[in-house]
Amino acid sequence: MSKRDYYETLGVSRDSDEREIKKAYRKLAMKYHPDKNSGNKESEEKFKEINEAYQILSDPQKKRAYDQFGHAGVDGSAQGGFGGGFSGFGGGGFEDIFGDIFGGGFGDMFGGGSRRSHNAPQKGRDIKYGVNIKFEEAAFGVERELSVDRHEDCETCSGTGAKPGTSRKTCPTCGGTGEIRQARQTMFGSMVNVSACHACGGEGTIVEEPCQTCHGSGKVKKTKKISIKIPAGVDEGSVIKLSGEGEPGVRGGPRGDLYVVISVEPHTLFKRDGYDIYYDIPITFAQAALGDEIEVPTLDGKVKYKIAEGTQSGTVFRLRGKGIAHLRSGARGDQYVKVVVEVPKNLSDKQKDILRNFAKESGEEVHEQKSSFFKKVKDMLK
Structure with missing residues (x-):
């Protein structure tokens, strides 16, 4: 049976660029991947077909040969779906695509390469804080003291979460790595699925006797006074970043940042x-x-x-x-x-006479509307 057109297989036009081809392949690969369609032979064949098409159309040289001679120009270039190794996925495309499918890196799938440990230090969460200032304060600048609610290390347990006199223990489930690794055989060979340890939440350690003050979290919520200089010239919606004034980091990571959002009161005149x-x-x-x-x-x-x-x-x-x-x-x-x-109201008779004389001297004709005129109009509308 003859092969389908590679462009038709990926659902793209012949003038599609590299980005559009990769995007189409990524979507189809995630849909038909065997690990997402276990035991479905049709999906497995479909996956091989779209992979073969992508290997050709993602390679500029092979794509030119295919555009000129069709399948005859690339015979042998994509045999077996993965016959030439993974060279068809240049520029990190393969790793990026399968990272989307598995939720991890290429190295995690095949038991090697670089990956981020689940118990590595992490930066703390950022905090957003709104400040209202007057129009003049925005114009000339002002210094304010903020009362920011954020978490601090528990003083009772020094941030360990363990009851004083005790310490955290290595998690027996993950052995202190903070992650669980499960290997399985697929059409690509042995793949490793890495996830955070459910027992310690990726920490690598557990608390057997929690601190009664922080209940094992190692953190307590406090109000911190922080001084900030708001510079002259800020406007509605301006944001000032205070580095390291956010929530504390995890596992020794740095604190997050504090983002102060300015709101300016309107002025009565300006x-x-x-x-x-x-x-x-x-x-x-x-x-x-x-x-x-x-x-x-x-x-x-x-x-x-x-x-x-x-x-x-x-x-x-x-x-x-x-x-x-x-x-x-x-x-x-x-x-x-x-x-x-401003046009004056409630003129006196003398003022009106002066204006009439002024108009006369200027050669202007003034047709005054007496109050009786407005009464006649009102009567007509009844």
Whole structure:
């Protein structure tokens, strides 16, 4: 019976790149691997077929020969599925793929190579801590003292978990290795499955008489006071990392890290955009028309600014260096001030006459809407 097209076997197109071919093979290998389909001859044959296809299509030279001459160009290159050893899985692909299938490394499967011991030192868990600060504190920086709940070594047993006067014992189940190794025969030869020891949880030692303070864990929860300098320029969502201030490590491993997440309260006057701040300042019609010297609030206090004669509503002026400090350089952004001309309400008769005369002198026609007009509109809508 003729062989299936290798591209069809892996379910990829002829213009697929190396990454797409490997991804397709990885998915099929995990699905049809004999160890996941024990006793299923059809899956075993399917696995051999996809493996043969991958050996050819993953090798650039063999792939070119196959693309040009078909199966005739690669006869003998993939006989027996694994006839040429594992050279067809270049670049660590074979180890990566079977690590996904078995949950361990290539060396673990075949009883050799490098692997990470289950009782090796491990870094402690990281801690996330939220801090709320004011707008001004974000602009100029602030120092805070944090109260962080984390685990510390038990003082009663010095972190061993064993009752004072006793000590931890070597686990009789794993002999102190922290892992259980089970060998089995497969179509590839002898494979070794490595898992954490169920008796000691991968520690390699057990506690026969647990400490009454920590109940054998060797850790107790405490509140630690930690000082932190929050630099000028932080913004909403900024994260500050404090190395080694997280949970304690396991089996002598280093502590985890503390990540401080900043939340900034909004300001009643200012709005921030990057390192610049924005502010809308109201002025009167007279100030806008005649010009004036006004006081503008800033993060550094009030400053004086001269409004030019004839300033229009919506005009924006800039105060250099009155914004937020840059985190790295320390240079400050700017403050942008938008002028908003307020229209007066509840004018007196005298003020109205003055405005009418002003409009007349300017050549403007003003069609005033008396209160009677609004009453007529209201009556029409009834």
